[in-house]
Amino acid sequence: MQEIISDILVIGGGAAGCFAAIKAKQSGISKVLLVDKGYVGKSGCSKFAAGSFKCFIPGEDDFELWFSKAVEEGYYINDQIWTRIHLDEVFERAKELEAWGLNFLKDRNGRFQRLEGQGSSKQRPIKTMMFQGPQLMDVLRATARKHSVRIMDRTMVTHLLHHANDRDMIAGALGFDLKTGRQKAFKAKAIILSAGAQAYKSHYAYQKMATGDAHVMGLRAGAAIKNYEFTCHHLSCADFDTTGMNVLQGTGARFMNSKGEPYMKKYDPEYGDHASMNRLSAAMACEVRLGNGPLYYDFGAFDAKSLDYFKKTLPIMYKAFERAGYIKGGKIKDRVQWVSVNMGNVGYGGGLDINTRCETSVQGLYAAGDATCGPASGVEGFSAYAIPFATTSGARSGLAASEYVRGRNDPLLDKEEVSFCLGELLAPLRRRDGVEPDYVVLKVQEAIFPMDVYLLRHGKRLEQALGKICQLRDEIVPRIKAYDTHYLRMALEASNIVTCAEMFLRAAIARTESRGSHLREDYPDIDNTKWLKWIVLKQENGEIVVSTEPIPVDEYPMKPERKIRRHPIASVMRWK
Amino acid sequence: MGVSWIDLELCNGCGRCELICPEDVLRLDRKEKKAFIKYLRDCQSCFLCELECPQGAIFVTPYRERRAVMPW
Numbered sequence: 007m008q009e010i011i012s013d014i015l016v017i018g019g020g021a022a023g024c025f026a027a028i029k030a031k032q033s034g035i036s037k038v039l040l041v042d043k044g045y046v047g048k049s050g051c052s053k054f055a056a057g058s059f060k061c062f063i064p065g066e067d068d069f070e071l072w073f074s075k076a077v078e079e080g081y082y083i084n085d086q087i088w089t090r091i092h093l094d095e096v097f098e099r100a101k102e103l104e105a106w107g108l109n110f111l112k113d114r115n116g117r118f119q120r121l122e123g124q125g126s127s128k129q130r131p132i133k134t135m136m137f138q139g140p141q142l143m144d145v146l147r148a149t150a151r152k153h154s155v156r157i158m159d160r161t162m163v164t165h166l167l168h169h170a171n172d173r174d175m176i177a178g179a180l181g182f183d184l185k186t187g188r189q190k191a192f193k194a195k196a197i198i199l200s201a202g203a204q205a206y207k208s209h210y211a212y213q214k215m216a217t218g219d220a221h222v223m224g225l226r227a228g229a230a231i232k233n234y235e236f237t238c239h240h241l242s243c244a245d246f247d248t249t250g251m252n253v254l255q256g257t258g259a260r261f262m263n264s265k266g267e268p269y270m271k272k273y274d275p276e277y278g279d280h281a282s283m284n285r286l287s288a289a290m291a292c293e294v295r296l297g298n299g300p301l302y303y304d305f306g307a308f309d310a311k312s313l314d315y316f317k318k319t320l321p322i323m324y325k326a327f328e329r330a331g332y333i334k335g336g337k338i339k340d341r342v343q344w345v346s347v348n349m350g351n352v353g354y355g356g357g358l359d360i361n362t363r364c365e366t367s368v369q370g371l372y373a374a375g376d377a378t379c380g381p382a383s384g385v386e387g388f389s390a391y392a393i394p395f396a397t398t399s400g401a402r403s404g405l406a407a408s409e410y411v412r413g414r415n416d417p418l419l420d421k422e423e424v425s426f427c428l429g430e431l432l433a434p435l436r437r438r439d440g441v442e443p444d445y446v447v448l449k450v451q452e453a454i455f456p457m458d459v460y461l462l463r464h465g466k467r468l469e470q471a472l473g474k475i476c477q478l479r480d481e482i483v484p485r486i487k488a489y490d491t492h493y494l495r496m497a498l499e500a501s502n503i504v505t506c507a508e509m510f511l512r513a514a515i516a517r518t519e520s521r522g523s524h525l526r527e528d529y530p531d532i533d534n535t536k537w538l539k540w541i542v543l544k545q546e547n548g549e550i551v552v553s554t555e556p557i558p559v560d561e562y563p564m565k566p567e568r569k570i571r572r573h574p575i576a577s578v579m580r581w582k
Numbered sequence: 583m584g585v586s587w588i589d590l591e592l593c594n595g596c597g598r599c600e601l602i603c604p605e606d607v608l609r610l611d612r613k614e615k616k617a618f619i620k621y622l623r624d625c626q627s628c629f630l631c632e633l634e635c636p637q638g639a640i641f642v643t644p645y646r647e648r649r650a651v652m653p654w
């Protein structure tokens with residue numbers, strides 16, 4: 007086994023990980039290692055981001071409007087101190103990106119072009135900046151290299167390791183080279199987990215690498231996980247995986263049911279077709295319940311200019327539309343079947359609990375980006391500020407970890423722990439026969455992807471789904487077989503998908519109210535008398551344990567009224 | 583479906599596609615100096631290989647080999 011020593015190990019090289027590594031180098035740390043199971047610059051959700059960058063611009067935007075909307079749409083689940091820090095720092099990050107070579111769309115006068123996408127209305131405009139999507143990660147890789155960050159591509163990290171003399175302190179990690187299978191032990195004074203979210207390999211574009219690896223590694227190392235009941239419900243074309251909702255909403259596409267009726271105003275009078283993803287998704291499920299499915303995205307209002315904008319901002323998706331015959335001879339099909347997707351916690355939703363220094367609850371372990379519980383955005387917070395948060399939290403984690411490692415000695419690994427973890431890592435390869443990983447992923451999807459489980463939730467159905475997941479955990483996961491090192495990655499990902507599905511269901515069962523994307527038919531009220539709480543998950547003696555932590559709203563600038571009100575979707579549907 | 587075809591006449595064996603595919607679908611036959619599709623089912627139809635291939639040798643379709651379970 008190869009042993010690799012660094013001061014700071016960054017696991018996952020998307021936008022968050024690159025920012026972390028670059029900031030650590032800028033702070034003068036000599037050995038900064040960035041490891042990714044893909045190729046840094048061509049991997050991660052960051053690679054495929056549709057280019058919307060929701061950035062508060064000082065002097066141009068109204069801070070109170072941005073802050074209050076972020077907290078309102080975060081349904082008060084935000085860590086409001088984080089929300090403020092994020093808004094304060096995000097424009098600095100945008101300027102850095104621009105200086106490093108990223109092209110943001112500008113108007114003729116050189117001002118940032120701003121688009122009204124999700125969560126923008128006439129009364130309360132929240133405009134997003136746009137960058138050239140595919141360019142972002144190329145710029146970040148080049149910048150990381152310029153800063154002499156050591157990059158190790160195509161290496162999957164699977165376990166975190168503790169200090170031999172202090173079980174509460176992090177000291178390293180274990181991984182393997184995806185092609186050669188060579189095992190690697192990383193020793194590091196601090197580790198930043200920036201390996202992204204859990205997306206359950208769902209029907210949304212280009213996030214199949216987001217398999218909750220950071221969440222599971224963190225959980226197992228003793229770190230706390232928060233907000234896992236809140237999932238990101240996105241939308242996609244039904245026939246194949248797509249993205250770019252901000253752009254499509256911004257250029258005038260409209261939602262229609264099978265009767266040809268636009269329906270969104272009914273579910274969201276203020277925002278209509280510009281509503282947030284969780285509202286759009288819930289409305290879709292309600293329409294299907296009412297017998298008005300399937301549902302369509304109507305491009306009738308698209309003109310040559312909108313198509314041109316589509317092509318410029320979403321080149322990959324545009325290509326997919328052409329290949330599928332949806333765009334032909336410069337014209338787009340009138341309407342296309344559209345569905346909601348459980349995107350896990352890409353962009354916002356559950357993950358590792360961090361404070362404003364990006365410290366997790368384990369010493370020496372930091373987290374950034376989608377790997378975190380999204381403290382700035384809470385439940386949602388006019389979504390699409392996921393890349394922006396990856397930049398602010400990435401930078402903060404790099405700076406804080408740099409401060410922490412200064413003057414520290416090289417850590418000592420615990421030999422017994424290393425050999426135990428190695429055994430676990432190699433088990434799927436060593437089994438003579440067994441279940442293939444894809445079967446496990448399919449079973450998880452069957453348990454949690456029906457709309458009656460993740461969209462319109464009910465205690466009974468969540469319990470049933472949990473039963474299926476626990477059965478998979480106990481009977482199938484120990485039998486997953488990997489034929490080679492590619493399948494070893496898939497096997498470990500599948501196992502992580504099961505663990506995260508369990509965390510999601512346990513948290514969703516525990517929150518006996520509705521709030522944002524967490525919409526329960528059996529508890530249709532948003533209960534600010536009892537539920538201004540975070541749900542925290544930890545692993546104790548091999549089991550996932552649920553607890554709650556009061557949100558210190560009284561210390562925050564925005565305090566909700568302590569009363570009970572109906573979830574807006576529940577009132578439209580007149581649930582009792 | 584997913585990544586659908588690699589034109590072996592065009593492929594110059596540069597190995598770029600193998601290096602960058604986020605899902606580890608493609609491999610390079612080092613002896614023959616030709617890329618091949620090894621793990622089709624894991625392809626996420628992200629078009630990255632097609633866009634990055636200097637020879638224009640790869641053709642991707644938007645339809646994935648295994649569809650995810652739908653909400654309704």
Ligand SMILES: Cc1cc2nc3c(=O)[nH]c(=O)nc-3n(C[C@H](O)[C@H](O)[C@H](O)COP(=O)(O)OP(=O)(O)OC[C@H]3O[C@@H](n4cnc5c(N)ncnc54)[C@H](O)[C@@H]3O)c2cc1C
Pocket residue numbers: 017018019020021022023041042043044049050051052053054055056057058059060161162163164200201202203210211212213215216217219220248249250252352353354374375376377390391392393394396
């Ligand atoms: C198609 C799509 C479009 C989007 N569009 C937008 C948008 O327009 N605007 C916006 O703000 N947000 C958008 N988002 C969300 C946004 O992309 C993510 O929230 C953001 O990129 C998260 O960045 P990250 O660095 O935390 O994680 P990622 O970019 O996902 O990076 C995580 C990295 O970790 C690596 N990794 C994972 N597990 C391991 C492991 N075990 N070992 C080693 N490496 C590992 C992965 O390979 C990956 O490179 C979009 C998401 C998708 C999927």
Ligand code: SF4
Pocket residue numbers: 588592593594595596597598599600610616617634635636637638639640
């Ligand atoms: S990138 Fe293109 S030319 Fe290079 S190996 Fe792959 S298919 Fe061949």
Ligand code: SF4
Pocket residue numbers: 584585602603604605606607608624625626627628629630631632642
């Ligand atoms: S389309 Fe994407 S996932 Fe599929 S082979 Fe090409 S790069 Fe890999």
